Amino acid sequence: MRGTGPVKQPIQRYYLYGDQHSDVDLDFLHVEPIRDRSGAHDWIIRPHAHPDHVQILFIAQGGGWLRVEDREFDIPTPSLMVIPSAMVHEIRFEPGTDGHVITAAVGYVNFVAHGDSRLVDAVMYPGTYALSGTDVWAEGVRDAFDWMHREFVWSAPGRKPAIIAQMLRILVALLRLRSENAARSQQAGADRDYALFSRYRELLEQNFRTEKGMEYYAASLGVTPPRLNAACKAKAGRTASEMLHERLVIEAKRYLLYTEMTVAEIGHDIGFDDPAYFSRFFSRRAGEAPGAYRMSARKQRSGG
Incomplete structure (x- = not known):
């Protein structure tokens, strides 16, 4: 745990860190270099x-780390950080960290988003977003912050719409970063599903004759049965149990078609001690009894 430990004093609630005000209107917006406030506090922003x-x-x-409520994030460079309203957070910056911080009323964000809920959602979740290796141009983001800060500290014709334009650029950048992160997470989840699915198929091939319980397969793979089922459904459209049953039926059909073993012998070979139960199992899944399948499959194979 890298935080400052349990907070014994009441959590401070600021509009700007260290400033107490109560009359800030909904259009409130502030832009400043990170060093102005963080540098003055030894690069430590305590819980507030x-x-x-x-x-x-x-x-x-620079960099550092961010803690929001009970979650911690490393701060890469270059990156964007989001701290939603009313969430208790603390930051430890590396000394000399350079960049800008925007503090904006939720109402101002809604105004700039102009009814696009995706842009508002982009600032509703805490996190850090690395810019390297993404489709979001880091220099474009830097330019938006620099331009917004220049507009903020001087007064010139068109100042307000200029600030709105830069804020919109930043919200769009956040939206795209969140979308890319979601896509990577989805892909990572898909890759994990495929890896688990492949391992299950190998284990199934080795053990389908002797092991019929999903608990065995899940435990052997180090996952829960629901997790195993989810991976199988994602990659094969069937549950792990359905895949096991299909493999048993395929093996039974091979024996019925290519050997003279009795139905009872076939059932016993693939792990069914009760011939009647094996016949019912096969009939439910193949649509006909083992003996009937043997006759029809051999007739079809011989061209009869």
């Missing part, structure tokens, strides 16, 4: 929250 305000940070150089 911003009521009704979100923070978006661009980290150009």
Whole structure:
């Protein structure tokens, strides 16, 4: 745990870290270099929250870590950080960290998003988003923050729409980063499903004659039966049990078609001690009794 431990004092709630105000309107927006406030506090931002305000940070150089409620995030470079409103958070920056921080009222974000809920959602979840290796252009993000800060500290014609334009660029960048992260997570999940599915098929091939319980297969693979079923359904469209039953029926059909073994012998060979139970099992899944299948399959094979 890298945090400062249990907070013994009441959680401070600031509009800007270290400033107490109560009359900030819904259009409230503030932009400043990270060093202005964090550097003055030895690069340590202690646990606090911003009521009704979100923070978006661009980290150009440096790094550190962020803790929001009970979650911790490393801060890569370059990256964007999101701290949603009312969430208790603390930050430990590396000394000399460079970048900008935007503090914006939720109402201002809604105004800039102009009814696009995806843009609002982009600042509703805490996290850090590395820019390297993504489709989001890091220099474009840097430019948006730099431009917003320049507009914020001076007054010129078109200042407000210029700030809105840069805020919109930043929200779109966050939306795209979140989408890319979601796609990577989905792909990673798909890859994990495939790996588990492949291991299950190998284990099934080795043990389908002797092991009929999903608990055995799941335990051997180090997962729960529901997790195994989820992977099989994702990659094969069938549960793990259905795959086992299909493999048993395929093996039984091979024996019925290519050997003279009795139905009871075939059932015993693939793990059914009760011939009657094996016949019922086969009939339910093949649509006909073992003997009937043997006759029809051999007739079809001989061209009769």
